[in-house]
Structures are given as structure tokens and as C-alpha cells.
Amino acid sequence: MVDEKKNQKRNQRKADDDMINLVDNLNRSEDLRFNRRAFLKSAVGASLTLGIATLPFSIKAMMDDGEDDSEKLEIAKLSELPKGESMEFHYPTDSEPALLVHTKNGELKAYNNKCTHLQCPVFYEKKEEVLLCPCHRGFFNVNSGQPMAGPPQRELPKILLEVKGDVVYAVGREVRHG
């Protein structure tokens, strides 16, 4: 039930309420004044919401902080990976897929191969010497991991490598680089 008394009060002139004078809506200056107030209130609300929306990221960041990416892990034998070939491995954890590429001019490159657009796996295209994300045709530079075309805006996380004899090790990761 509507509270009659309250209703009465808010429908009086000079009531201190946002939704006033619904029966007296020809009072233009009052109308404007309270519209303006409601608008400003929403604006403050929007600013507050946006500000608070950044909090979860900080909390998650605090939880992830201190985790070290620099474990040394054997990932491949060089003799099993001829030039122009690539192979998948996981680094630094089992849930983070990565791609090791032996480029045509003999360099070894490795990146986490979750596309930085919407996380599809990225593949090595031998012919064009690029990394291709088939989902929305995103292209990454093999030599730097930087996005070249398509929707991705961020580079692929680079995995640092070390070669000892015939064995390739992953020794660390740079998420932001170049």
C-alpha cells in the first residue's frame, strides 16, 4: 500500500525529494532543478561504480603477486625441431600453453600462445613466417610477439629460452616486452 502521508508530503511544493510535484508538473523551474539534481546524482553514481570496478583487479593482483615465473624447464630437443617447425609445450604452469618456434633463419622463439584477443590458440604459419590466430584472423610477429593485424592489441607473453647442447630450456617469462 502506498503511504498516504508520505505521498502527501512529497507532492507538496518545496518538498525535498527527487520525484516531487507529480501532480503539479507545470512548475517548470522546480522541475528543472530536480531533474538536474537527479542527473548529477547518477553521474556521481557512475563515477563511483567505475572506481569500485577497478578494485577486484587489485585484489586478484595481490593474490597473484609474488608468484615466480622463472623456473627452469626442459621443453624440447633441438634435433627434433627442424627449421620452420613449431611445437607446443606448457610454461610456466600446466594450464598455460606455449609455442616454441624454430624460424626459417634458425632462431628459436617461444611465446604463450593464448591469443591476447579472446584466448584462442595461436599457430605458427610457416609460409608467411607469422603467428596466426584463426579465430578472428589475428596476426603476430614471430620475432617479437607483437600484434601486427587483426583484433589483438597486446603482445604475446615471451618465454625466455636457453639452449645447452641439444636441449632447449624455458627459463623465464616476460609478459610485457618490446
Add this chain to the structure above:
Amino acid sequence: MGKKTCWVAILCSIFLNVVMLQWTIEAFFGKEFEHVYMYTIIAIASSFIALLFYGKWRKLDKHERA
């Protein structure tokens, strides 16, 4: 300080917070955690300032009517 200032401050804080949210997300996925914290602090501070300015505006508005 007039009501205009309050409006400008509040609108600026919205704009700043949109940018901060975008940057926070960018920094988070780039694992640049110090930046994440910094942007969050800026965003919260600017929200708070918007709130203060709103209070100020209310006061001025009431004053005007009285």
C-alpha cells in the same frame, strides 16, 4: 567555489575513472601489478572526490533555495 565547479569536477572524475578502469585491466593482463594498484588508488580517490563535490553541490543548492 560555485556549483559549476562541482559539475565540472564530477564530470572530470567520470572521465578519469573510465580511463583508469581501462588502464587497470590492461595492466592486470600485462601483469604489471604496481600499475594495477596505482590506478585503483587513483580511481577510488577520484570517486571519493566526486562524492565530496556532490555533497558540496547539494549544500549550495539548498542554500540557493532558502
